[in-house]
Amino acid sequence: MKILLVDGTIIGRKTGAVLEQVKTYIEEFRPEMELEILHLSDYEHQFVDGRPSSEYNEDMQEMVRRFNNADGYIIASPIFQGSIPGVLKNAFDMLHPRTMRYKPVSIVANGGTYQHHLVIENQLKPILDYFRCLVTPNYVYTHTSHFDDSNSITNEDVHDRLRELARVFVEYADMSQHLSKETIDEH
């Protein structure tokens, strides 16, 4: 299975650092899983404005192809202004609604305010529900204080939660393989 780990920001390092750590833990549980990281910061973004997809630049089209070709996702997001970054929402807007349907997804997020883990509950999960993803019940929210100066995660509880997230994610990935993709309705 091919899993796309999406670093959903073009600013900051901690979100990517959490993603790298999740990747390590998934590799420990399931070495045969194909894991690749997509850094939104590597792409030249264009606002989604309803034009035909062929009229977007090659980066936007490549980003969509990578989402389409994946069998599951880890979505990593910082919290910006009490929400997810615009660039991540724009990337979601670029996808066909069926792109992530019935595929396993886990969320990791980082913010400077503890209470803003609720952004995941109230904003990111509803988007993934719209896409009809198999969102794991586990997600991990990290706070600036969980990192050292070089952005390594120093908090052991966070490591435990990331390990548990990886364990549950691979179980959801297995489950998703038994879901028929042929019975998709259009509504």
Ligand SMILES: Cc1cc2nc3c(=O)[nH]c(=O)nc-3n(C[C@H](O)[C@H](O)[C@H](O)COP(=O)(O)O)c2cc1C
């Ligand atoms: C424009 C901007 C807005 C932010 N707004 C919030 C916010 O509303 N809540 C919060 O918890 N953190 C907020 N932060 C902190 C970021 O979530 C934090 O910088 C991010 O998780 C990544 O950390 P890093 O920049 O040290 O890599 C904001 C950061 C920026 C740059």
